[in-house]
Amino acid sequence: MVGITEISAIVAAAGVSVGVVYYVLDMRNQNKVRQMDMIMRLYSHYCSEEYSKASGRYMATEFKDFEDFQQKYGVVGEHPVTTAFYIVPTFFEGVGALLKRKLTNIELLHELFAVKMHWKKIEPIIEDVRKHFEEPRLFENFEYLYNETEKYEKKLQQSKA
Numbered sequence: 001m002v003g004i005t006e007i008s009a010i011v012a013a014a015g016v017s018v019g020v021v022y023y024v025l026d027m028r029n030q031n032k033v034r035q036m037d038m039i040m041r042l043y044s045h046y047c048s049e050e051y052s053k054a055s056g057r058y059m060a061t062e063f064k065d066f067e068d069f070q071q072k073y074g075v076v077g078e079h080p081v082t083t084a085f086y087i088v089p090t091f092f093e094g095v096g097a098l099l100k101r102k103l104t105n106i107e108l109l110h111e112l113f114a115v116k117m118h119w120k121k122i123e124p125i126i127e128d129v130r131k132h133f134e135e136p137r138l139f140e141n142f143e144y145l146y147n148e149t150e151k152y153e154k155k156l157q158q159s160k161a
Helices: 004-046 049-060 066-073 080-100 106-112 115-132 140-160
Strands: none
Touching: 004 080, 004 106, 049 080, 049 115, 066 080, 066 115, 080 106, 080 115, 080 140, 106 140, 115 140
């Protein structure tokens, strides 16, 4: 026959188990909440007036290569276009770093940010600057973000076929 001691031990063990399960589920939920908060802060910056102006200048700029760009606009800080070419890629560099460290996911980033358009605009300059200044890692997280976006889009197309 089961005594009161055994029953209370079973109830206590069940209570601890329920507590652990609740804690694990709560921690998962908190991680999702933190991730969404971080993404919404990024998105808020992405939609800001300052970023919108920089992005507009960035996308409207015409150049052949890095040398042509420098001749027309100078170096960072000398012209609003060069400042835009610092602001926009630096934003995406940070987003790419978050993705690389698995602090966000490509599905969400693909929905919110125009990664491909922005990368294609600066890619020729980045390649030239990497060679010119011997900085092969320059904006590597932005490039990683672009590559992951490409993979995700191919995966989406395959799943629709």
